[in-house]
Amino acid sequence: MQAPKTYGEYSKEIDEALNDPQLRKTLDKYAITYRTNRAVVMRDIDEATLIHEIAEFKDEAAAHMEELYQQFKAEAEKRGVHVYRAATAAEANQLISDIARKEGVKRIVKSKSMTSEETQLNHKLIADGYVVDETDLGEWILQLRHETPSHMVMPAIHLSRYQVAEDFSKVTQVKQDPDIDRLVKVARVQLRRKFIAGDMGITGCNFAIAECGAITTVTNEGNARMVETMPRVHTVLVGLDKLVRTIDDVMIALQILPRNATAQRITSYVSWVCGPTKWKGSPDGQKSMHIVFLDNGRTKVAKDPIFKQVFRCVRCGACTNVCPVFRLIGGHKMGYIYMGAIGLILTYLYHGEDKAKILSQNCIGCESCHHVCSGGIDLPMLIREVRNRLVDDGDGNAMGSLMKIVMTNRKMFHNLLRFASKAQRPFTAGTQFQRHLPMIFMKKHDFKALPAIAEKAFRDQWGDIAPKVSNPKYRVALFAGCAEDFIYPEQLVAAVKILAACNVAVDFPMDQTCCGLPLGMMGQRKAVQTVARQNVRAFADGNYDYIITLCASCGSTLKKQYVNYLANDPDISYGVVTRFQDKIIDLSSFLRDVLDLKPEDFVNTHEKVTFHASCHQCRALKAADKSRELIQDVADYVPCFEEEVCCGFGGTYSVKFPIISKEIITKKVKNIAETKAERVVMDCPGCVLQIRGAVEKEKLGIKVTHLSELLADKIQPK
Amino acid sequence: MSNINPELVEKFTAMAQAVAATVAEVPSKEDAFKYIVDLCLSKDPCELLADEPGTEKGPLGPNRVPTRVQRVLAAPSLNDEDFALLENLCQEKGILCLRDNVRKYAAGIDIGINEAVAGVAASGTCLCPTTDEDVRLAGMISEISIVILKKSDIYPDLPSVAGIMRDAIGNGPEGSFTTLITGPSRTADIECVGAVGVHGPLMMHVLLLEA
Numbered sequence: 001m002q003a004p005k006t007y008g009e010y011s012k013e014i015d016e017a018l019n020d021p022q023l024r025k026t027l028d029k030y031a032i033t034y035r036t037n038r039a040v041v042m043r044d045i046d047e048a049t050l051i052h053e054i055a056e057f058k059d060e061a062a063a064h065m066e067e068l069y070q071q072f073k074a075e076a077e078k079r080g081v082h083v084y085r086a087a088t089a090a091e092a093n094q095l096i097s098d099i100a101r102k103e104g105v106k107r108i109v110k111s112k113s114m115t116s117e118e119t120q121l122n123h124k125l126i127a128d129g130y131v132v133d134e135t136d137l138g139e140w141i142l143q144l145r146h147e148t149p150s151h152m153v154m155p156a157i158h159l160s161r162y163q164v165a166e167d168f169s170k171v172t173q174v175k176q177d178p179d180i181d182r183l184v185k186v187a188r189v190q191l192r193r194k195f196i197a198g199d200m201g202i203t204g205c206n207f208a209i210a211e212c213g214a215i216t217t218v219t220n221e222g223n224a225r226m227v228e229t230m231p232r233v234h235t236v237l238v239g240l241d242k243l244v245r246t247i248d249d250v251m252i253a254l255q256i257l258p259r260n261a262t263a264q265r266i267t268s269y270v271s272w273v274c275g276p277t278k279w280k281g282s283p284d285g286q287k288s289m290h291i292v293f294l295d296n297g298r299t300k301v302a303k304d305p306i307f308k309q310v311f312r313c314v315r316c317g318a319c320t321n322v323c324p325v326f327r328l329i330g331g332h333k334m335g336y337i338y339m340g341a342i343g344l345i346l347t348y349l350y351h352g353e354d355k356a357k358i359l360s361q362n363c364i365g366c367e368s369c370h371h372v373c374s375g376g377i378d379l380p381m382l383i384r385e386v387r388n389r390l391v392d393d394g395d396g397n398a399m400g401s402l403m404k405i406v407m408t409n410r411k412m413f414h415n416l417l418r419f420a421s422k423a424q425r426p427f428t429a430g431t432q433f434q435r436h437l438p439m440i441f442m443k444k445h446d447f448k449a450l451p452a453i454a455e456k457a458f459r460d461q462w463g464d465i466a467p468k469v470s471n472p473k474y475r476v477a478l479f480a481g482c483a484e485d486f487i488y489p490e491q492l493v494a495a496v497k498i499l500a501a502c503n504v505a506v507d508f509p510m511d512q513t514c515c516g517l518p519l520g521m522m523g524q525r526k527a528v529q530t531v532a533r534q535n536v537r538a539f540a541d542g543n544y545d546y547i548i549t550l551c552a553s554c555g556s557t558l559k560k561q562y563v564n565y566l567a568n569d570p571d572i573s574y575g576v577v578t579r580f581q582d583k584i585i586d587l588s589s590f591l592r593d594v595l596d597l598k599p600e601d602f603v604n605t606h607e608k609v610t611f612h613a614s615c616h617q618c619r620a621l622k623a624a625d626k627s628r629e630l631i632q633d634v635a636d637y638v639p640c641f642e643e644e645v646c647c648g649f650g651g652t653y654s655v656k657f658p659i660i661s662k663e664i665i666t667k668k669v670k671n672i673a674e675t676k677a678e679r680v681v682m683d684c685p686g687c688v689l690q691i692r693g694a695v696e697k698e699k700l701g702i703k704v705t706h707l708s709e710l711l712a713d714k715i716q717p718k
Numbered sequence: 719m720s721n722i723n724p725e726l727v728e729k730f731t732a733m734a735q736a737v738a739a740t741v742a743e744v745p746s747k748e749d750a751f752k753y754i755v756d757l758c759l760s761k762d763p764c765e766l767l768a769d770e771p772g773t774e775k776g777p778l779g780p781n782r783v784p785t786r787v788q789r790v791l792a793a794p795s796l797n798d799e800d801f802a803l804l805e806n807l808c809q810e811k812g813i814l815c816l817r818d819n820v821r822k823y824a825a826g827i828d829i830g831i832n833e834a835v836a837g838v839a840a841s842g843t844c845l846c847p848t849t850d851e852d853v854r855l856a857g858m859i860s861e862i863s864i865v866i867l868k869k870s871d872i873y874p875d876l877p878s879v880a881g882i883m884r885d886a887i888g889n890g891p892e893g894s895f896t897t898l899i900t901g902p903s904r905t906a907d908i909e910c911v912g913a914v915g916v917h918g919p920l921m922m923h924v925l926l927l928e929a
Contacts, residue, residue, distance in 0.1 A: 030910045044840065079890045137916060138907035156907055164908050174782070184905055184913040185781045191917060192767035196824050212887050214894075222858060222903035222918025228895070229854055230824070247884050251876040255840075265733065265841040266876075266900050268918070272883065275893025280821050280851045289893070 003336045003347070003355035007656070010333075010358050014659060017329035022160045024328070030157065031327045032642075037263035038318075038372075044265075050256050055312050055376045057249045062302045062311040068210040068243040069293065075213030079275025082290045089119035092294045096121060096202070096235055097128045099290050103233045105130065105199040111217065111224035112136035113204025114152055114315060115237050115294055117337050118350060121202070133194045135223040137187045144171055150331035151339065152317040153261045158330050191223070201227035205238035206257070206314065207250045208291075214274035215291065216250060218257060220267045228271055232279050235290040240298045241311040253314055256374045260318035301349050306385050310349065312375025313342050319369035319379055324646045325362055328663050334362060341369035341379040348386045357395055360386045362657060364650035364664075365521060367556075367619035381564070387523025399652075400522035408530040410513040414457070417486045421453040428452040433696060444658035447665065448693030451487050458489035462508045467496060472505035474545045474594065479535070479584070481554035482514050483685035491550055491685060491705075494712035495587055499548075501717045502595050511538035515554040518651045520561065532562050533572055536580045547583045548590055550708055552684040553651070556620030559584040586617060587708055588626035588683060599633040602714040609635040609710065610677035612668070612691060613644040614684035627683055627707055634714040638675045642668075649690035665694045672702060679703035681710045726839040726872040727926065734842030737901030738914055739922040741842075743869075750866055750925045751804045757862065757923065758791050758813055758829050764861050768825040791829035792816040792860065794852035820855040830860030830919070832899070836882045837872040837924075843900040844924065845879055847886045854895060863919035865899060868929040 004010035017023060061068055073083045082099075086092035100108065108130050110116065122143075125132050134143040138156035142149060144167045149155030156164075165178040168186045176186055203224050205215040215236050217224040228234050244250060258264040279285035301307050320326050320340030335343030336355045344363060348356035360383060369379040391400060406413050433449040458480055476499065484491050499506050512535055516528035535558070539547055549555045559581050566577045591597045609631050611624075618624035624644065631637045648654065648664025668691065672680050680695075680702055682688060692704035731741045744750040763776055763785035775784035793804055794817050801817055808815035816823065820830075832853065834844035844865045848854035857863045873879050886896040903918030914920060 026909055033910070075890070079893050081893075135917065136907070137905050141907070154907055154910060157910060159908070161908055161911075180908045180911045181913050182781075183908055184916055188916055189765075189767050189781050189783055192825065193769070195917070196768050212884075212889075214887055220904045221907075221916035223916070225854070225858055225897065226917050229851065229858065230821075246880075247887070248877060248880045251880045251883070254876050262906065265737075266838075266843055266898065268737075268899065268901050268903050270898040272887060272894075272896040272898075274887045274895070275890065277849050277893045277895050278851060280819075287893070 004358045007358060011659065013333050014329050014657070017333045018659060018663060023158050023330050026157060026160070027327050027330060031321070034263060034321045038259065041259045041263050041265050045255055045259070047256070050252060051374060051376045053252050054256060054314065054374055057244060057252070058312040058375050061244050062241065062308050065240055065243060065299065065302050068245060069240060071210040072208055072213050072243060075210070076275065076291060079213060080289070081213065081275050084290065084292045085295065086292055087295050089294070089296050092119050092237060092292050092296070093121050093124035095292050096237065097124055099233070099235055100125070100130055100200055103200060103288060105233060107131045107194070107198050108133070108200050108202060109194055109198035109227050109231060110134050110139070110202045111204070111219065111227040112139050112155065113202070113237055114149070114338065115204050115239050116202065117149060118296065119237070119294065121237065133191070135191050135194065135227060137184065137221060140187060140191065141167060148332070148337070151320055152315055158332065195226040195230040198227070198231040200233035200235060201231045202235050202237065203227055205236050205242050207244050207253065208238050208242045209247055209250060210243055211246045212274055214272050217271045217273070218254070218267050219269050219271075222269055225269055225271050228273055232281055232285065233288045233290070234273070234276070235292065237292050237294060239294050239296075241313070253374070257314050257316050260316040260372060260374050297350055307345075307349060307382065309377050310342070310345055310382060312377050314374045316374045318372045318374060322368040322372050324366060324368065324648070324664055325364055325660055328660055335359065341383065342377070345379070345382045345386055348389070353390060353393060353395060356386060357390060360390065364646055364648070364653045366615035366646035366650065368615070368646070371619045381561070384520050384523065387521070388525040391523040391525070396523060400524050403519060403522060404524045404527040407514050407519055408527045410511070410534065413513065414459070417453055417482070418457065421455060421486070424452055433693070447662040447697060448690065449696040450693060451689050453486055454489050456489070458485045458492045459508070459510060461489060461493070465493060465496060466508070467500035467506060469500060469503060469505040471503070473503045475505045475507070475543070476546045476548050476590070477507045477509055477539055477542050477544045479512060479515070479547050479549040479554060479558065480508070481549060481551035481685065483689065484550055488685050488688060488706070491688070491708050494706065494708040495548070495550055497712045498591070498708065498715050501715045502597070504595070507542060507544065509538045509542060515557040516565070517553050517557040520557070521652050525565070528565050529569070532565050533569065536562065536566070536572055536577055539580060540576060544583060546585045546590060546594065547580070548585055548587055550587050550683065550706060551686070552586060552614040552617035552621055553686055555584055555586050556616035560620055586621050586623045586683060588630055589621070589623045591711070592626040592629060597630070597633070601716055602634040602711070603716060604634050605714065607635045607679060608638055608677045609679045609681060610638045610640045610672060610675040611643055612640065612647060612672070612680055612682040612687055614682050614687045615646050617683045618644045623683070630707065630711060631681065634711060638677045640675050640680070641671045647687045647690045649686045651686060654690065661690075665690055669694045669698060669700070673700055677702065679705060679710065681705055681707040683707050722869045723872070726874060727869050729839040730837050730842055730872050731926070733839065734901065734924050737842060739842060739901045739924055741924045741926060743926045743928065745928045747800055747927070748803060750927065751807050753925060754791065754804070754829060754831065754864055755807045755811055755813065758789050759811055761828060761862060763787070764790065764826045764828045766825040770823070770825045786826065789813040790816060790823055790827040791831065792820050792823070792827055792852070792856040793831040794818055794820060794850060794856055795833050796831070818852050820852040820859070824855070824859050827860050829862045829864055830856030830858070831864045831866065832857045834865050834867040835871060835886060836879045837867045838876055838879055839872050840875040841900055843898050845882060845886065846897050846899055848897045849894045854897070857897070857899065858918055860919055862921045862923060863899070863902065864923045864925060866925045866927060868927045870929060
């Protein structure tokens with residue numbers, strides 16, 4: 001197992017995955033069917049409430065980890081279980097090897113356990129002379145191939161039936177057909193005798209229940225209960241984070257875990273093993289049961305005010321299932337042992353900075369994982385926090401440091417952008433795109449036309465265009481964000497037109513600056529705090545009813561993240577920050593909910609318009625439906641396939657990982673083109689940049705604009 | 719009879735069927751046993767998934783392993799009276815009816831019978847006390863797993879059976895093993911394509927008792 005050490009090295013690995021057609025096909029199909037099937041099984045429960053309850057009891061368990069461990073130990077020992085605790089992975093492996101030796105074990109059968117992957121238990125046991133057989137179908141395939149899991153729930157998702165047929169032909173010495181049903185039965189036939197011959201079974205554990213000392217395993221194949229039942233010895237390897245207080249807690253979690261993992265209402269089997277039972281392999285036989293609790297950094301994480309949230313994880317893998325990056329490159333390229341969003345974080349926490357340095361950068365920040373997580377973990381925030389800590393520990397890079405210097409000094413930053421507007425002229429030929437950039441800058445970015453800096457920034461136009469409104473209904477301020485201020489001022493001009501037509505007074509505080517999101521994505525926490533303070537102050541004295549932003553990414557940063565960045569800030573009180581945050585609103589919500597605009601407020605010209613629901617708009621601000629309603633008021637709305645899937649921009653992400661960005665936007669543009677719409681609108685200038693650039697490159701002739709530009713064309717003056 | 723909730727029965731049935739379980743309503747235990755014996759005789763012969771010295775072998779099954787000539791079913795959880803009733807029916811048809819020693823037949827048996835103490839309507843799940851190894855194995859090594867469940871023992875959802883689970887787990891000091899069973903064993907580990915019958919039963923039948 002290796003983690004990339006440089007971007008160059010990582011880029012090669014990513015290329016490899018992108019050029020694996022089988023992997024791409026399987027993951028793509030899975031992403032779509034998972035989404036559909038998950039929605040179906042979620043319909044019969046109150047998803048939000050259950051997720052909230054899981055977060056609550058898991059938080060409580062993490063806060064009382066020590067107490068629950070003691071309670072579990074006492075209960076389990078009362079029933080004859082041997083309970084151990086390992087501080088490190090190596091210690092856990094040694095303990096289990098020692099148990100096997102003392103119990104006179106030769107053959108070990110295992111059911112799937114990510115924790116045993118974390119400690120790389122098999123290496124140790126095999127080195128110590130034991131015969132170890134994985135019995136989960138996917139894990140067994142991987143063992144035959146000497147590979148590691150690429151998904152927490154479906155470990156062999158990266159392989160095809162043809163590859164499996166080849167492996168099974170080798171192991172059985174009989175030609176096996178690539179028929180999935182038959183291949184499954186090969187495992188049935190081959191592994192039954194291994195269960196029977198096993199001296200010790202090793203399982204993981206989904207929940208370790210303190211009230212009674214029971215462990216549960218959640219499985220479909222039936223191999224875990226074979227492993228728990230057939231051999232005389234049962235050893236469990238379990239992370240301390242799996243401790244929960246009660247049986248009731250598990251019943252709550254079991255309603256979400258399988259739905260989120262594989263879109264099942266529940267798995268075929270859930271075993272509740274509470275101490276050793278009689279073993280009938282010999283007269284008067286008694287099972288011997290050992291439970292090894294693994295720390296490996298967990299007690300430290302439980303005390304970390306930010307990272308402790310990670311223990312809400314129930315290892316459902318939903319964060320992986322919905323990740324647009326995973327969908328392209330798979331789990332082997334998206335984690336060291338644990339993969340997907342949670343994997344990027346756990347790699348840092350359990351396997352160290354060195355392994356996480358490059359991997360943790362591979363999150364596009366689309367919020368999809370946050371939206372589905374069983375424990376409601378703010379995964380994108382924790383990934384940014386990993387980057388923060390890497391920067392704090394001196395592991396930042398030159399790009400981040402430069403951005404920090406430039407972007408925290410508003411005047412310098414804005415003057416640089418004005419300078420760029422002039423300096424780019426030879427390259428733009430008067431268009432909105434940089435057409436003639438020397439190839440050296442273009443290498444991996446040639447999938448989209450890059451935008452030009454606007455001739456005149458919005459802030460430099462404001463004095464001329466600021467509308468006068470007498471007796472306004474509301475007083476609002478605009479938060480521009482860099483992209484609209486300096487690249488697409490026309491989007492803001494359009495919004496001003498709409499607002500003035502609706503009798504809303506608009507202000508534009510000049511001291512506002514970058515929202516800080518790009519800095520946050522680079523782990524530049526201090527720099528984000530600097531710009532955040534600046535922005536909160538810029539709007540503090542205005543006495544505005546609302547602060548409107550047309551950039552969903554800025555909006556989500558201002559509304560969801562500032563309160564964390566500025567918590568306990570010495571210079572700005574909490575009340576000032578929350579007042580600022582409460583006033584932030586996106587344009588669609590303002591027009592729909594506050595102004596209550598109706599179809600009759602617009603002229604509907606029946607233009608065929610489709611929609612791209614920007615990540616931060618649909619998931620962080622949850623406002624995409626408002627935009628859809630507004631589109632229907634002014635045009636013929638045509639829904640787009642995967643409307644809520646990321647466009648692949650992600651700000652600095654597309655700079656760091658252009659090849660992934662390219663793959664995502666290619667699919668997005670294909671879906672847009674298939675709607676046959678004349679125009680696609682969205683609520684984020686970053687997405688406009690990405691989608692317009694790709695549409696221009698492909699010469700598709702579809703108009704790509706901000707929603708504000710569509711609405712401004714159709715608004716009826718009051 | 720009065721505490722049978724038809725809505726829960728209907729929901730349970732639909733949910734169990736949704737995961738490829740067969741659900742049948744049986745008026746009495748005797749009907750249940752007749753159903754089981756008929757099923758045992760009509761199913762394909764059980765494949766022997768491991769060596770079992772001294773056992774009479776029939777022709778190769780679909781997975782190219784020998785089949786068992788003797789039909790075998792296991793019902794270790796039944797009380798004396800019920801077991802005697804079932805055993806009688808089996809003897810008439812030449813079926814071997816096991817009450818213990820199930821481990822000896824780990825290569826595979828035709829049918830294993832479990833009795834659930836609760837059903838969960840929301841997911842078609844059966845809560846089965848399986849502390850006794852024979853009882854547990856009956857539901858694991860059989861080609862068809864049968865669970866008998868009283869209609870009046872069906873509850874709406876998982877939280878509503880937490881107390882029953884607590885009782886099944888017990889307060890010690892003896893160990894216990896309890897299993898939630900929902901449909902036959904399954905996997906989607908190859909190309910995310912669903913397939914049933916991995917290491918456990920190929921099929922599951924739930925017999926809903928009119929009680």
